Amino acid sequence: DTGVSQNPRHKITKRGQNVTFRCDPISEHNRLYWYRQTLGQGPEFLTYFQNEAQLEKSRLLSDRFSAERPKGSFSTLEIQRTEQGDSAMYLCASSLERGSTFGSGTRLTVV
């Protein structure tokens, strides 16, 4: 499978816990993006990497959120001290120059 892979597909966590999601992009893609999609809304940009460098972060990315792409390949998105408002679908996308390919997302439910 040469698509964008995200794990886990679903995550249920208690409020206040930390969670971490993983994204494996298409191997030759140097750009990687994280988006958040809440129910009934379009995806909203969170952050962007070119290779291992995090080049832009949205205002949506509070201090509780951190993303890494240590070797310019896979990426992780961590949310600390989760809140119910963090419940959403977290989408990862990768691209080379133009045209992003999206993964199936990780659905987070904070109870």
Add this chain to the structure above:
Amino acid sequence: GNSVTQMEGPVTLSEEAFLTINCTYTATGYPSLFWYVQYPGEGLQLLLKATKADDKGSNKGFEATYRKETTSFHLEKGSVQVSDSAVYFCALRRSNAGNMLTFGGGTRLMVKP
């Protein structure tokens, strides 16, 4: 700033009906425009795109024309099928570095046999 506005759904049509989903945008510079489709339980898939004014994107019977004068990129299909039932997202890509996408809120299409 950049923004995308889509008509609210759901849009309910009978099979073989004509489809239009309106999309207008606000952007600085000259963005590229996209339509993505999200089938139930699946991720976003690129449906079609247009990179400059008057370009027409097309795929699987869907079409959209980049209209700079009206800042619009309406999605059309002449004859919808039940299998077209999905959520459709209009998006723009900023012309500066990064290629991040700005999405509209999505329009749910339901096609009845």
